[in-house]
Amino acid sequence: MENSKINKFAELIRESNSIVFFGGAGVSTESGMKDYRSEDGLYNTVKKYKVSPETILSHSFFETHPDVFYDFYYNYFLNTAAEPNRAHLALAELEKQGKLKAVVTQNIDGLHQRAGSKNVIELHGTTLKHYCTDCKAVMPNEQIKALRGQIPRCEKCNHIVRPDVVLYEEPLNQSVIEAAALAISSADMLIIGGTSLAVYPAANFIRYFKGESIVLINRDATQYDGNANLVFRESIGEVLESVMLSL
Ligand SMILES: [Zn+2]
CATH class of the missing domain: 3.30.1600.10 (SIR2/SIRT2 'Small Domain')
Structure with missing residues (x-):
């Protein structure tokens, strides 16, 4: 991984006071969660x-x-024997440091909470x-x-x-939608990870963001790559662990 990119990422985090993380399935697959969409x-x-x-x-x-x-x-x-991975742990630490205000996730496995994150907004509910x-x-x-x-x-x-x-054919919970929209619209930095943003309603939520910097971490290209200050194609656990060590 390029050091200069990680340093730039760390710089953006240092400049931010209100970071929101928006995550998808790619965050959980690094924990060994089976992906039914694969x-x-x-x-x-x-x-x-x-x-x-x-x-x-x-x-x-x-x-x-x-x-x-x-x-x-x-x-x-x-x-499943899935445990929180380096990405979950890094985000929990970032929240503890007062930088990260919320995790908005499409995952339903509760791994963010198990890693220690407190403000987790679960768009699709929870299996817990x-x-x-x-x-x-x-x-x-x-x-x-x-x-x-x-x-x-x-x-x-x-x-x-x-x-x-939230099962297919069911609407998202209105109060959860509002909490996610509020968190994202109040953020000055958005870290998007492990999601291609291709599936509704993920992309809709990104539109609420009015802040300065977007960092995108995903294996494949997304339609939002052009809007991001930084794009990483590497493992999300590796990227987030590296940036925490560079803060
Ligand atoms: Zn009953």
Whole structure:
């Protein structure tokens, strides 16, 4: 990795007082989270269930085939040994130093919180919380995991328990959208990582940014590369760890 670029990145951080990080799947894959959107994920899912991951993770499919939904959901989201990686840890440290004001993430794995981040805005919800579709009673995560992909049912009313994630066909939570928009519009620096920004609504949120500097860290090119002060194609964990050491 070029030292001069890392130094420039560190300089931008030193000049900023209100940084927001906007992240996507690429942040979690470096933790070993399985990516159902990858070619492998798609191939294996269609082979096993005869439908795409996006179909399984949709509201209507959850309602009609909760058994298949939970089998898939357990395999991809619950039965994982993923731990926070260097990117999560660097961002938590940046928040501790008072520089970073919020993490806005499209991920649902809770790894930012486990790394120590406090202000995490989860656009698509979280797999760390599950609640009854009828009485809304919360079922502890350990209980859900112990079922190993069987349908969890509410202990109070026997209705199906669902994850607190936004499924396909479902709208994002309005208060979460507002919190993300407010954080991004108040920031003086935006670090975008592990997302191609190609999927709605990611790109929409970037438009709220009115600050000075944008740093983009993603393996592939994005349509926003031209708007960024710095673009990194390397591992997000490596880039963020390096810049923390250069501060
Ligand atoms: Zn219930």
